[in-house]
Structures are given as structure tokens and as C-alpha cells.
Amino acid sequence: MDNVGGDVKTLVAFTPRALSGEVAHNGSVIDRQGYESAVFTVVAGKYTSDPTSINVACKIQDCATATGSFVDVSGATVNISGEVTTVADQDQEINIDLRARERYVMLVVTPDFTAGTSPTLFFGATVTLGEPSIRPAV
Numbered sequence: 001m002d003n004v005g006g007d008v009k010t011l012v013a014f015t016p017r018a019l020s021g022e023v024a025h026n027g028s029v030i031d032r033q034g035y036e037s038a039v040f041t042v043v044a045g046k047y048t049s050d051p052t053s054i055n056v057a058c059k060i061q062d063c064a065t066a067t068g069s070f071v072d073v074s075g076a077t078v079n080i081s082g083e084v085t086t087v088a089d090q091d092q093e094i095n096i097d098l099r100a101r102e103r104y105v106m107l108v109v110t111p112d113f114t115a116g117t118s119p120t121l122f123f124g125a126t127v128t129l130g131e132p133s134i135r136p137a138v
Contacts, residue, residue: 006136016124027107036131045122051113055081062102
């Protein structure tokens, strides 16, 4: 029996947590060996401390080793932004062709808040790896 589970592998790319400050937050290092494509699904949740607007810049980086220096992947970005009522519970996808990428990939998230007193935004992400070189995917 053939099903989608044999063709994809879904992992936590960014453990759900409250983001604060205007600094970059690194997600999990993903070993994508054996997969040729990926979809990162990023999800903005609830916010605190009444900011008037929020921008969350999301980008993918890659590296040849799990502990090396990760660099930005050109074009692999998405922003979730707007007034707080439009940002909360919004999701976006970053589709990426992994064939020319390094073995390890990582999501990096940088929030930017307008107004509010020490605002936070709950945020999380998954990655679905696809096009496995060996089936079923493991």
C-alpha cells in the first residue's frame, strides 16, 4: 500500500515558545540527508503586552556540518507581519529545493515589535522533508 507517509518526514523545526526582543532565534538543526525538498511551515500564535504591530522575519540557513557556521539560503525567506490582530494565528510556508543545499538546514526567526511593554509572540514551526532518495522515508 502506497501512502504519503512513505514519501515525507515531518520534524519540529522550531520548538513552540514565546519570542521577545528583536534578536534572532535559532530553530532546530535539521539533518536533511536523503531528501531533496522541504516545506517549512511557520506559525505565529498569541501575543502579550499589547504591541500595535508585529513583524516576524523567517529565513532558512544551511551548513555542511551540524555545528558549523550556518549561512542564509538565497530566496528562502518569509515574513509574517501586520497589525497584531492579523498576525496572531497566521501561518506561512517556505518551500525549498534541497538538491543544491548543504546537509544541515535551520530556521532562524527574528521578531520585531512596535509599541507594547516587553511584548512577546508565541511561535513555532515544522519542516516536512520530501522526495526521499530511499523509500519509505525514515
